[in-house]
Amino acid sequence: MIPDRIPNPVIYTVGDVIGSWYYSHTKLNTLFGENGAPGDPPEGNCVRKCQAWLKRVNDDPEINAIDLLGKVLVDFMSRDLHIDPRWKEGYDRIQKVLADNNLAFHPEGKIFSIQAQKRFCVALSFPGEHRDFVEEVASHLASHVGRERVLYDKFYEAEFARPDLDTYLPNLYRTASELIAVFLCADYAKKRWCKLEWRFIRQLICSSDASRIMFLSFDDIGAVPEIGILSGDGYVSIGKRTAQEIAEIILQRLKIDAEKPGVPMGQQVIPTKCEREPSPPSSSALGKWQEKLAFLQTEEAKIADAEQRFAIQQRIEEAKEKIRELGG
Structure with missing residues (x-):
């Protein structure tokens, strides 16, 4: 599950990187204000302002702090300025502190958990x-x-x-x-x-x-x-x-x-038009499922592992059901 509070190490690192990068109170006020940070801009220099605002967001139970963090980061993290050593250092620091806290940044402005992810x-x-x-x-x-x-x-x-x-x-x-x-x-x-x-x-x-x-x-x-x-x-x-x-x-x-809720990555099925709007059976669809059935049956004969064999047998039954639905 993705947490809704920002870990303290992330607050301090992001505040330091973002505050130092923009180094403009006007830009920072706009960045946080546009993304829903509550209250008047905090006092202090640019770094302290960022850190204080993130802490304030964290303490507000009405705000999903981790969601707001993603929105605040999206402009900086999406710049792709690897030739600029100052940007690259800040980018790497943010990536590392997120990873150290089992989080990662998605380029669409989302923070997600990486605890259950693959390498x-x-x-x-x-x-x-x-x-x-x-x-x-x-x-x-x-x-x-x-x-x-x-x-x-x-x-x-x-x-x-x-x-x-x-x-x-x-x-x-x-x-x-x-x-x-x-x-x-x-x-x-x-x-x-x-x-x-x-x-x-x-x-x-x-x-x-x-x-x-x-x-x-x-x-x-x-x-x-x-x-x-x-x-x-x-x-x-x-x-x-x-x-x-x-x-x-x-x-x-x-x-x-x-974005598939409650389903581990790699196990989602993206709905197709056929699943959303029933369409008449076609000979090409029937042929596709017959071809898939033949392939699955060939693979079943090669598999010794019981768990894998059970999984492929389920898919064989699914293919047979589809063929029956299409009149095969």
């Missing part, structure tokens, strides 16, 4: 020929959620210099990542490392964690059943979009997942 909020799986583009995406993501929360191999060269990397790295995708962004292209299934990662990722498709996967594609690849990609699976078409635009789409997905 990475997003993992990137991609073919090597598109590394330059994906590296830009990783950098944009890191500027918003923190470098340590993005699973991109070049960020962890020291950790990944190990003899068992062929099992260690793919397992991080499966067990330590909230969202897995899979960058597809026509040759994805032929790449050795992509196949190793996918061997673990595909297990998620056969469980309730399937919604932790996000497809993005450089090409119109269609179905690739040998690695579990079926016709009808949705993906983001990269096309002529920039790396920053793709990073923003991934952040949007993270925001959607984070």
